[in-house]
Amino acid sequence: MGKVTNFPKDTGVNPWFETAVNKDRTYTDLSELQDSYDYVIVGAGFGGVMAAYELSKNDPKARIAIFDALKVGTFSSGRNAGFLHISQVSASLVGFDKFTLEDQKELCKLNGIVIRRIDEIVKAKAPEIDFRWDGMYHAVREARNVKALNALASEFDRMGVKYEMFGHEEMTKRLGTDFYTQGLYTADCVLDNPAELIRALAGALPENVSVFEHSVITEVKEGKTPSVILKGGREIKASKIILTVNAFIKNFGFKGQEISDVSAIQSFGAMTRELTDEEMKIFEGVQPWGITATHPAGATVRYTARRRVFVRTDIAYASEKRLNIPEQRFEQAKPLLRNAFVKRFPTLKDVPFEYTYGGLIAFTGNTNPLFGQIAENVYAGTTSDGSGVSRASILGTYLADLIQGVDSPELDYIIKHYHPNYLPPEILRTPGAHAALWWKNVKAGSEL
Numbered sequence: 131m132g133k134v135t136n137f138p139k140d141t142g143v144n145p146w147f148e149t150a151v152n153k154d155r156t157y158t159d160l161s162e163l164q165d166s167y168d169y170v171i172v173g174a175g176f177g178g179v180m181a182a183y184e185l186s187k188n189d190p191k192a193r194i195a196i197f198d199a200l201k202v203g204t205f206s207s208g209r210n211a212g213f214l215h216i217s218q219v220s221a222s223l224v225g226f227d228k229f230t231l232e233d234q235k236e237l238c239k240l241n242g243i244v245i246r247r248i249d250e251i252v253k254a255k256a257p258e259i260d261f262r263w264d265g266m267y268h269a270v271r272e273a274r275n276v277k278a279l280n281a282l283a284s285e286f287d288r289m290g291v292k293y294e295m296f297g298h299e300e301m302t303k304r305l306g307t308d309f310y311t312q313g314l315y316t317a318d319c320v321l322d323n324p325a326e327l328i329r330a331l332a333g334a335l336p337e338n339v340s341v342f343e344h345s346v347i348t349e350v351k352e353g354k355t356p357s358v359i360l361k362g363g364r365e366i367k368a369s370k371i372i373l374t375v376n377a378f379i380k381n382f383g384f385k386g387q388e389i390s391d392v393s394a395i396q397s398f399g400a401m402t403r404e405l406t407d408e409e410m411k412i413f414e415g416v417q418p419w420g421i422t423a424t425h426p427a428g429a430t431v432r433y434t435a436r437r438r439v440f441v442r443t444d445i446a447y448a449s450e451k452r453l454n455i456p457e458q459r460f461e462q463a464k465p466l467l468r469n470a471f472v473k474r475f476p477t478l479k480d481v482p483f484e485y486t487y488g489g490l491i492a493f494t495g496n497t498n499p500l501f502g503q504i505a506e507n508v509y510a511g512t513t514s515d516g517s518g519v520s521r522a523s524i525l526g527t528y529l530a531d532l533i534q535g536v537d538s539p540e541l542d543y544i545i546k547h548y549h550p551n552y553l554p555p556e557i558l559r560t561p562g563a564h565a566a567l568w569w570k571n572v573k574a575g576s577e578l
């Protein structure tokens with residue numbers, strides 16, 4: 131039996147949700163809540179929503195309910211930087227696990243499967259949302275980070291991934307800022323408004339799926355007929371339960387080494403108001419773009435299709451008991467966000483941020499996710515690095531297949547490889563992680 135001991139909470143104001151065209155749409159009314167379903171999913175992020183699509187595809191008559199403590203699109207799936215990229219390279223963060231060429235190709239293949247599926251749903255059901263195949267840049271400013279950019283290029287060569295490399299002059303022309311000295315561009319990346327996207331996907335689910343917002347789950351009971359208890363005490367039974375609750379899986383009362391090997395960090399974001407025609411002059415002839423820094427602690431920046439600039443920077447360790455961001459830590463991030471913006475766009479130094487916020491990212495030491503059964507008829511999927519949108523979508527999709535007995539080579543691969551490596555207990559992990567993050571920030575220099 132899992133009693134939940136900690137619940138997700140918003141930090142700051144999420145710009146993606148506030149500016150989403152579908153911000154005011156509603157989902158299933160609580161008056162329609164049944165006492166039992168075939169499948170109950172807790173967590174309406176990409177993990178939960180994509181699980182529901184697959185469960186429903188495999189069994190169109192199944193009755194499925196998704197519960198989320200918050201409004202859809204307000205937690206991590208709606209507050210990320212909006213990069214949905216196929217070509218990714220995995221590298222262990224802690225320990226010596228090595229990824230083979232086959233592993234790297236498999237991740238890109240799985241990313242491709244779920245991202246193309248999302249693309250099809252968007253084209254068919256929500257073409258109006260901000261979802262564009264703009265591609266992305268991995269970029270550097272400091273000469274000492276060029277080596278890492280070249281290493282990424284070599285890995286892409288080995289994997290057969292197409293990319294273009296640009297120097298300072300071309301980067302400046304493409305971005306409207308001369309901050310970056312070199313960049314590597316891949317075209318197979320969507321840039322989106324993540325809150326708009328997850329709200330659209332949840333809204334386009336087939337009729338056999340009900341989505342209940344503001345529905346906090348306080349307990350999960352395993353067993354032959356497992357159930358969840360809603361805040362207020364109502365019990366909802368199911369034949370199987372899927373938990374796609376991000377790092378909160380650590381607070382659901384289930385035990386297991388792989389659950390304790392899940393860790394989490396927090397990061398922070400800010401978005402300007404819409405730029406005026408005068409301010410937009412620096413972006414004349416520039417297409418909307420997204421950049422992630424090649425240095426792991428560097429800032430992520432976007433010039434959006436809606437005339438705004440978005441910045442994400444600063445990373446904090448989130449221990450098991452501190453998954454929600456303390457107010458004081460959020461305050462600490464604000465000047466760093468401002469600094470990251472101003473040094474990239476000095477001519478826009480007087481443009482204020484309209485929104486500033488923080489969010490949670492689950493990670494594991496070897497960047498392999500938690501996937502599979504955690505108790506009788508209870509299953510869980512938790513992401514494992516900063517590229518969590520496609521990963522959560524993979525976890526949801528293949529948890530559904532696992533539960534419904536739909537075999538595939540992809541599922542076989544996932545069952546074999548998706549196991550987090552050992553991380554020391556929290557008492558040692560917390561100081562270790564603080565020290566490692568502090569050192570990474572120091573080394574990032576002006577890339578922050």
Ligand SMILES: Cc1cc2nc3c(=O)[nH]c(=O)nc-3n(C[C@H](O)[C@H](O)[C@H](O)COP(=O)(O)OP(=O)(O)OC[C@H]3O[C@@H](n4cnc5c(N)ncnc54)[C@H](O)[C@@H]3O)c2cc1C
Binds near residue numbers: 173178520
């Ligand atoms: C600032 C930031 C930038 C990021 N940028 C990117 C990016 O550009 N690209 C990318 O791929 N990834 C990015 N990520 C990571 C990505 O957002 C996450 O890894 C991904 O959204 C995780 O999806 P999920 O479905 O597993 O979890 P979530 O989206 O967190 O969904 C879990 C849900 O569970 C619900 N829940 C938890 N406990 C309970 C409970 N007791 N009862 C009911 N509901 C509950 C929560 O409310 C939440 O909605 C970023 C994350 C952050 C914070």
